[in-house]
Every structure is written in structure tokens, then in C-alpha cells.
Amino acid sequence: MVLNWLRRFSVAPTLLVPMVAGLPAPAQDDDPALPPPADRPIDFETDIRPLFEARCINCHGADQRKGGLRLDNRADGLAGGDSGPMIEPGDSALSYLIEKVAGLDPLSTMPPSGDPLTPDQVGLLRAWIDQGADWPDADDPAEAPSSDHWAFQAPELPELPSVSDPSWPRNPIDHFILARLDAEGLSPAPEADRTTLIRRLALDLIGLPPTPEEVDAFVNDPSPEAYENLVDRLLASPHYGERWGRRWLDLARYADTNGYEKDRERSIWPYRDWVIDALNDDLPFDQFTIEQLAGDLLPDPSIDQRVATGFHRNTMINEEGGIDVEEFRYAAVVDRVATTGSTWLGLTVACAQCHTHKFDPITQREYYQLFAFLNNADEPELALPDPEILRRRAELQAEIDAVVASLPFLFPVPDDAPGGESLTEDERRRQHRAASMARWEADLTTFDWTPIAPSSLASKNGATMEVLDDRSVLVSGDTPNQDVYTVELETDLEGITGLRLEVLPHESLPDGGPGRAPLFSVGDFLLTEFEVEASSGEDTPERVAIAQASEDYAEKGHPAAKAIDGVYDTGWNVKGAIGEPHAAVFAFAEPIGEGEKTRLVLTLRQEYIHQMTIGRFRLSTTTDSGSVRASGLPAEIEAIARIPAHERTPEQADQITAYYLSVAPELEEQHQRIASLRKAMPKLPTTMVMQERRPEHSRTTQIHQRGEFLQPTGNAVEPGVPSVLHPLPDDQPLDRLGLARWLVSEDNPLVARVTVNRLWSGHFGRGIVPTLDDFGTRGEPPSHPDLLDWLAVTFVNEGWSQKAIHRLIVTSATYRQSSAVDRSLVDRDLENVLLARGPRFRLEAELVRDLALSASGLLNPTVGGPSVYPPQPAGVTALAYGGPGWPTSTGPDRYRRGLYTFTKRTAPYAAFTTFDAPTSEVTCTRRERSNTPLQALTLLNDPVFLEAAQALARRVVSELPEADAEARAARAFRLCLSREPDASELAAILDFYQAQHDRIAAGELDAEALAGTSESDRAAELAAWATVARALLNLDETITVE
């Protein structure tokens, strides 16, 4: 058929075009347009390098790298430039380099200036390429990238500068700030009042406003340590970990769904809780780093340390049907490199994915060396030993065991069973049972199977396969969408009549297996075709005809016969009986094997979608004659059944008896009881973790042309770090653990600076280096370089304690300044770079809601646990794929803090998006703070905020049942703003209150609707206060850290 087509093509020129379009011209040794290759052996050093240096390196060297091409070193030179490889070793006519220098590319000839290369020179290059493009290996980039850029020099503890007013500084931070203000001719602002300070501190450190009582206590605290005590109390609050954890989760791109089209739910909230706990425990930042990047590689890692590796499992997973799973794993590793670079190094490492970094000293090779560290993990889920669930499971298991143990004694004895007179009831039961079992055994059709450990195993698409002690094969590692297993068996058996393929459960498989499908048809597989070839000695393998296939179980319409029907899109699967062993038997048309070594090559095609491949299997052969077929028994039982009853060991007898009892129809009632107990077993919560692959399964990382997944260059790289930074210690492993330790090494000039800068930015709304994720040459320089270094060195000296840095920052005089700003200062320093005033900025998305819940008394302060679904307007998720609903939480979960809200990537919680929360697709170092009409609409009209306003109304009325409007207004004001209203504010509120009160009384407004209550006797009173509360929750000051 294809031949016909080709013939047609040859006479239909228009049809030929598609075949060659986009492909390089075929090699034509006699291409008349090319000068002939030199006919002598070429030496790179004497013939080629001088030519490159004279004519190419100016533009294609370390400095310019035009078109992404470097010809000053082997790795980059062979990798090529932006338009692909320039050199095809062995084929100069196919090499773009030759096309360019020979003037065959009509767009441009190289070199672009000066004389073109002579035919002899082109001939030299051609000969060098034709002879294999031998380029001495030691030729590393001429000079290792280096830089005198400030951020690559290690910070040193600077001297404190002298200042104009030595009484102002409260700690060293203030020396640096004031010295700068002195130089600018500016003075610091006065200290903010205590009410402002406690609200600022509370919102800053725990993300919740202080209660009016806490404000009063602080304002009236006579202790000279009142402020420091408050700071310590807040830092010790469990809500500190929530507030600052959310910021870390932005970096981690934490979400509760997988992203892309399907965007299904995932379980990784235990990682979120780990972050909260780690911050509350003030886990030193170096350890915090190591556990998240490489917790699984620590010696004897704890469960918590493995949970921590969820940091890099927060990458997205594409579950579309027709994808190349490996392509999106590659995309995830790309994301991990970028996130690691920006989070710990403050460098835009990602820029070097496609070409050597254009601005910072990071080569493309170094990019892939970093990639290699992160490219060697499997990505399993970890079950967490939740004690309560374990207890419940143990209880249920005990019940199951009890039922199983009781089975022999419950075996029903019919009245007409023999021995009714002479035997005890138990003995009569025993005999009847034995007789029933004997009849069952007599009906079995069994065969002698010999399990064979494969002599060779291969997965077409890169899954990891290993032979276990029981000769079964366990598949792990990559889970490609489709796979083909090639399995070789060697046997001396004569006259093999069939093969048995057992598919077996395993604890590592989804829902126990036997399949690997992780998302759809979980735990299942689909064997689309099963083929056998056989050979002996040196003979060519021949296809073995399979006469028939049978199985112990199959989903309806998917029997094993579908695996030998030659149709690639049908096959055998076991949906409906996941978590149990199954077997299919393939009977040969003719016996094979002639006594000497027979080699069987089995091909297990699993070419469906959704990663439906087999997770564990075992192969056995038989030489039994007759119609070989599946017995319906587990392999062990089938083997015992072949042994005459009197020759069985007691264990074997017990085993087959137990099996019989588990299937005997007489015990159906008990079987159902067992099944329902099993079904009731609660599952352990799981979380997604990294698990380093064993050395024999480690992946090789290659440089990819222009960063494209489909264009690996074949240039393999070892894990390594950018040479512009400190070297890897010799004694560290070349794995993620080595990388993590390198990142938090005291020699790293970046990590401490980047981290303290991020903390600083969290307090002041702007970093000392404002480009939090770019400390490279294109980033903004620090406003206070010495302060940055002082903080960085102090951070390390303080044992990498983040709480210590928070304490330093918030106890500084700089932080304690009033944030009020006068005209001249706005004029001079709009962005508050110089810090001649305190910080003032809008709360982050989740905190806007937390504040409303807190002020109204609705907040449920529970820390941790699975994510929740607070109310949001109907239809937000409807636009996402499949139009999923939003299972709004009921009860206290409606009022959890914002960071526990379920994060769906393709349809994020609407109110949070409106207030600039990230969608968690990629790392977010710094949230935008926009100020939009949609935010106003949310605060005014969103059900969550309305509910808070109504609750706040109830709160003030119930807290002050006898008080007048003025007292209630002041109370509501304080609950939102912490401070007392001034006279004019109070007057405006009371005017508004009175107006609404009057309209309600006049029946113009629906009190029950406004108050959100049907208690009509209170509705009128509550309704007027609800309108007041709603206005207060909308004030700029309410949602702002002043």
C-alpha cells in the first residue's frame, strides 16, 4: 500500500513537497556548490581553532554569543546555536556551518564582514567535520565565567556607620537607615502610637488583627519591655507559621490540584502543614532548605523529612489523555530548576535553559548541570501514619481476622449430613467441610506451572523494572502514558504448551495495583497485545502462535482474548477487582522447546492512554498437555492443589483450606461481611514526595538544544554548580542532598542575602533589593547594601533563625516609625526606599478575608488539615474543564483562615485572585498589590464579606446589649481598625446608622435580608448595624497595615 503511495508521489510533484518541507537537504557528497573537502587528516588545534579564532570568535565567543552560538569551546560548539546544531560530525554537507561559510544560505553568509572564507578554508572545515569533528575534550570554555558583580562576592559584617542622632537607633538596622537619611538630608518619622504598632505587628507577624482588649492591654502596659514582650508573644503564636508559611507557599507554588486541562485534585496539604510547623518551630533555614530539597536523602529520614520534599512536588501534572508524560516531567524539572534558582539564589537561572545566560555568568551547560541534580527522582505518594486512622484500621482488621478465624466453625452443616447421631457437632462440621472441600478440589482444573525469572527486561518508555525474590517483576519510576515491555525468558523445558501471566498487587502501586494507572481507572492496566517469539540456540526467533487465551477475571468486554486479537486498541484489564492477584493463560497452538535452551521473547503491549500499564507481573510456563487455561486460583493455591492432599505440609493444607473457606459459597454471608469491613477501612492520608532513584536507575541529563524537550543534543552532563559561585564540597554526594547543602553553605554569597531580603520585603513592602528574585546583573541594586550584608551575616550567625531576623526588624526604630507621609516626602520618595517613614500597604488576599472573619468573630482558628471550601459566588469553577462544582464547606470549615482554602489552579478562589493571590502555576516571589474596582465589588457584595458584616453586627449588639449607638459604633470601628474613631468619624457613622435605621423603620428596606436573619424581633436592630459593619469592612484603613 505504502509503495503505491510512493509511486503516486513520484508522479505528483505537489505531493512530494510535504515530505521534504522542513527537512534538511539530503547529504549530497557531490554538491557542486560546495568546495571539496581537503583530502588529508585534519588536526583541530593546528587547522581549525586558528580559523575559528580569526574569523568567528569575535561574534561567537564568550562575550557576544550571537545567535546563541559559541565556537570557543567544544560543548557549546557542538551543541550549536539558536537555530540548531551547526555541525553534524561525519557529514559536512549536512552541516549548517558549511552552508553558512560556503555562502549557500541566501539570507546570510558567514563571516558577515571581511572576505568570505576561501574554498581551501571551507575544504578544511569540511574535512574536519567529515572526519568526525574531533574537538579535544579538555577544551572547556576558555575562561570559567567569573564576575565582579556585587552579589557574587561573599558578604562581610560591615561596621555600623555613625549617625547624626545616636539616640534614635534601637538596633544596628537603624544605623544604616539613619546614616542614609542623614546623607539625604532627611529625618526619620516619629514613632507610631501604640495602637498602630500593635495592629501593625499583629497583622505583620500573625496576619490577624489584635482584639480591642489586646490593644488596651498593650497601650496600658507600663513595662519598659512591653513592645518586645508583644513581639515575642506574637512570634510564639501558632498563627505566625500560617502567616509567613503562606508566603513560603507562594514560592513553593503550592496548590491542591494538578493544573493543565484536567486539573484534578491532589493531596499535598501535609506539605503545607509541614511548612507551618517548621516555621513555628523556627527550624533553622539551612535545615529547612535541606529537608525540602532532599529530605528523602537524609540518613534514615523521618516521615516529616520526607513530607518536606513536597516542595518540588508542587509542580503541575498534565493529565490530558494523549500526552507524552515524559515531556511534562521535563517541564516540571525545568520549573524546579527555575524555582530553586530564584528561591535560594535570587538568580534567573531559567534564562540559561535555551542558551547561555545573556547577562549573568551562567552557561547553558551549567543550567543542565543544575537540572541533573533535580532530574533523578521518582515521584511517589507517601501514606502518613495518622494514629487515629491506624487505630481504626487495626480495629477493623481485628474484626476481619475474627470473622476469618470463625469461618471453619460457621460452615453450615445440613441436617442430612452424616454422623448426626454419633459425632459431636464440631466433628460433624469438620467432616462435612472436608467433604465439601474435596468436592471443590475435584472440580478444579489445574496445571503445573514453573515460574521463570526473566533473563532480560526492557520498558520502551523508561519505566524501571526489577525482579523480586518471588520471580515477579515490579515496575516503578516513570509512568509513561503507554509502554511496551519486552521480557526474555530462558528455559530448558521441553514441549512448552502455554504461558501464564500473573498480574499481582503491590503496596507501591495505586490502590494496590496490579496496574499503575494513577488517575483514571486507578490501579488498573490494559494489556492491548501479547506476543511471543521463541528461538533455540542461534536460530532466528519465530513468532509463536497462541491458540487461545483465558483469564481468571476480566472487566466485562475486556477478556484476555482481546490481547491476542491483533487489534491494538482493545485488551485485557481487571477493573472491578483492583488490589487482587489475577492471571491470564496463553495456550500455544503447538508445543515449543526441544530440551536445550529455549529463549522466549515476550512483548507486552500496553498502548492505551492514561498510564494504564502493568505494575507487577510474573511469568510461568507449563508443559502440561491438554487445553491449558486459567484455573481461577491464585498461583500458590493452584500449586498446592496439584499436590495430593496427603503429601501436603500442614502449612500447605492450612493455606488451601483458608482459601477454600474464602470462596466457599456456603459462607457467602461471612464473605460479604468481610468485604464490607474491608470497604470501611479508612485510607491513610497521603502526600506527594520526592524519592531519589537508585544508582542503577539514575537518569542521564543531556543539554537540550534551545531548551526544547524534543531536541536533546546527546551531550550528557554530570550534576554540577555554576562556576561563578562557590564550589561543591568534595565530600558531598552529587545528588539533591549535595545541592541542598551547597545552597545553604556559608560560602554561598547569595542565599542569606536573598532570604533576609525576602523577609525584609515582607515587613516593608519592598526589598532592600527590590527585585527579590533577581540579584544578577539585571536586577536592581540594593538601596542599603551594607544593611543587606549586615542582616545576611547576622542571619547565619544567629543559626539561620528566621524568627531572629523578624525580631530584629520589627524591634528597630525604623520599623516603629509612623507611616503617615507628608507631601514633600511623597514627592521625594514615593516608594519609601529611604524609609523616612514606616511601612504602609494593603493586606494580602487571604488576610483581607481573615481580617473580616476575625473582626466579626466568625474565624475558626484551627491550624492545619485538609483544604476547605468556603463560600464563593456560584459559577466560578464552571469555566474550568468539566465545569466542576464547588462543594461549599458547611459548619466551622466555612470560616477557616484563607490559606486553607482549596486552591484550584484553573479556577482559583475568586476573591483571592481579585486581591492578587497567585494561581500557583509557577513560583511567585512577590505578589502584586493592585487596587481595582473588582476589589471594591468583592468587599461590598461578595457573600463571604456580607456574612462577616452581618456577624459583626450581631457581635456588637450582643456584646453591648444595653449600650447606645455611639458605643456600638465605636466597638465595631475598633474591631475593624483597632483604634477609636475620632469625633467626625463617629458622627459620620452615626448619621449613616440613623439614616438606615429610619429607612428600615419606615419599611423601605428589608431588615431580614440586610441582617441575614429571620429573627424578626431583632432584625431591624441588626440590619442597621449590618450596613454599618459592611461599610467599616470596606475602609481602606481596614485592609491596610498602617
Place this chain on the structure above:
Amino acid sequence: MPSRNRDLRPLAARETLRAVTRRHFFRDCGVGLGKIALASMLAGGARAIGSDVPAFDVTNPLSPRPPHFAPKAKRVIYLFMAGAPSQLDLFDPKPTLAEYDGQPVPAEVVKDQRYAFIRPDASLMAPRFRFSRHGESGAELSEMLPHLAKVVDDIAIVRSVHTDQFNHAPAQIFMNSGSPLPGRPCMGSWVTYGIGSEAEDLPGFVVLSSGSGISGGAANWSSGFLPTSYEGVVFRSQGDAILNVSSPPGFDDQLQRDSLDLIRTLNDRQLGRVGDPEIASRIASYEMAYRMQSSAPELMDLSGESQDTLDLYGVTPGKASFANNCLLARRMIERGVRFVNLYHEGWDHHSDVEGGLRSQCGQTDQASAALVLDLKRRGLLEDTLIVWGGEFGRTPMVESNATLGRSLGRDHHPQAFTMWFAGGGVKPGLTLGATDDLGFHVVDRPVHVHDVQATILHLLGLDHERLTFRTQGRDFRLTDVHGHVVEELLA
């Protein structure tokens, strides 16, 4: 170490935008300015660092501003046919396919192309519909597009579009943002970032949707690393047009106004006390929100449309539909909305491409053509660009799969597909580009997704190489490092 005097250099792009917005707010917006006059800081607009976005000279991030050069189009309605319609059954007639129906495609043609579901040796499948020529241009369309046939002389058909992606979510996001991975700003965000919007009481970048849920989800209208102000605002056809645009139950207009007045009074006081320009921005946002509360329902209210117009589109008032959304799109651009992205998801015909197209064309053909006609008769077509197309094409080979229950379908095909363009400086009556006899590869005038993007920006007066935003150390643009304007498409 940097010298001490360098740190007041221009700020990073994002912050500059904010600063500029705020400065201009003070200059031009009357709210709360009695307290602080900031004349000295108002020395003209600034540019985002590393970008060539024209200076902002009005009150908010969406204020209209001049493009790089004189535009042909002032606004865009992008009809995104999500799921990917079959070009071979609608726009790109292939008699050869009919001739070889049922025969395997030669391996040489398929090469290393990866497919979502089918195998590379799948059989070819004949076009499911008849084609004929229409209009003075003689453009060929299938019988499934009778309405489009009537306006065929007003549109330009490009048969040679190709993409890099062959799965829905990445391909949709690629078409919208120039990158297959979520997280980059999409076209409407780039456009409103570049030239703002002329809508006073509505968002500048609006998203509408009909059909089923959209594979790429919110990433299709995300502002990515651009400020949130440039994010697409979803208008819904049921409930509130914009989330929370209605006051809650019980809050009548007077109460809403009274509430806003109280909020404004208290915010004004705080502005006087604290002096942060951000408070003035907040006051303005609340006023804009209040105006949107009446402008959004007014927009959605079709009672003022003539029966003739309703019939033209095929709109049943009160019923959500693609037709309804097309009419809304017209009403939006009349009110100054810059970029309307109208999704219709339902073209993913892995099975029964024939029945699927009958259904989808039935829902979309009339309204798509009506939009062209309606804009034309209102004089809006000449400076409004309409774009129609999916995220990739569909295979010349048949898709069938017993386990999936599929037959007579077509799989995803990134190598070639068809889009059409109308108005806004596009050459009418043009059919551009060609594929081979199998409709497999482009053989004439390939137009890559990045070229489509470059061309749309060009029609809006924006140079795709100059419309950039610096983040993560790089000047990003919609077209990544690619893209050429398709000159042949320009009128």
C-alpha cells in the same frame, strides 16, 4: 558593591507602573486632592523599564494611550473555537483525501510527529462535507458554513496556520500567551497593558464563554507577570455578569450610594491624615465599581436590540448561547472594551466529526457571520478586528478506538489548520496559504502561532518586538523570541 547613589535609579518595571499610575492619579483625578498637591512629582509619564510601552498620561492602568504607530484596528473580538475545529471539513477542501479514503497514510508523511491518540499508520479519511465557492472572491467553504459563505468577501481565510502544541491546554495557552505553560500574560493582557482601554465603566479585557468548560482554564486570560489590572474579567451569562456586580439582597441603590458615601468620607479623612496616594486610588476604585454596578446590567440587557438584530445573530433573549455572547461582544466594543475573548468549547471531535461539526456549526456559524455583518453595517468593522480559530487542527487520518468507543473522528493535528480574520485592517476576500494534497503539511505561506500574534498586535499599532515587560531578568513579550507580521494579510 554598588555606589551609594545608585539606589534611586528607575525602579523595576512593575513598581514603576504602580508609581506612574499613582502619580497620574494625583495629577488628573480630583479625588481627595485638596489636601495634597503634588505638582512637583508630576513631571510627565514614565515608561516601564525595558519596554517600549507608551507613556501613561491618565488616571489608571487601563487609561487609553497611543500605540507605537497608527493602528488599523482599535479593538479585537477573538472568537476562540476551543477544542479545535476540523479545518479539513470546513475550510480546506482535499479531494485527494476522498480519493484515498481508508488507505494508510505513508510513513514518510507522518515522520516523527507525535499524536495524542491515533497511531501513525492510521487510515486517511475523506472530508465529511461538500465544498463550494462563494462570493466574488470565490473562496471555498464547506456546506456546514452557509452563513459565513454570505460574508466570505469580508473575511480573510488563512489555511496555513501551524502550532507547536498537540494537547489542548498547552495549545490554547500557547495561542493566547505565546508559551505552552501557564503563567505568562495572554494577548488581551498585553494589549490592554500596551494601549489601555477606552471603556470608562467596564473592564478593558473581557472574557465570555459558551459550550463546555475550557481546557486551559484561567491561564487563558491570566495577566501572568503583568499587573492584575490587565487580567481578563469573566462576564457570565447567568447570575451577575461580573462576579459580585450586584448589591447583596436587601441593599437597594440608595443604601449602596449611602454606603459608598460613608466609605468615601472615612477614606478621605484617612487620606488627609496619612497622605498615602494609595488611598486616593482606592476611592477612585470604589467610584468605578459603583458605575460598573449599573453599566454591567445595562450592557447585558438586550431589550433595546431590535428584533432584526436578534434574528440576525439568532439570539433568544434570556438564553445563554454563543450567539448571545457575539451580540454582547458587539455591545462591549461599542462601549470601548478593548479586547473581547469569546470562547466556545466543543470542537474536540475525536469521534463522529461529522455529527460534531453539524452541532457546533449549528451553534456558531450564523452568529459568527452576523457579527461581521452587524459590525459592518454599523461602521465598526473597519477598525474592529475579528479573529476566528481554534488551538490546532485535526488529522487527515481517521481516529477510531474500540476501547474509547470512538469512530470516524479526527485527532489533534498541529501541522496545519485554518483561521479567519475580518475587519481592522485585514485584506478582505483573501484566502492565504495552502496545505499539501492530504492537508497534512503547510506547503505555502506558513503562518506560525507567533506570526498570528505579531499580526494582531501590528494591526493594533503595536510592534510585537517592542511591547515588552521585564521580569525575572528578561524582557518578555507575547511572541517570545519569534513572530513575523503576515504582511499578505494586511489590507
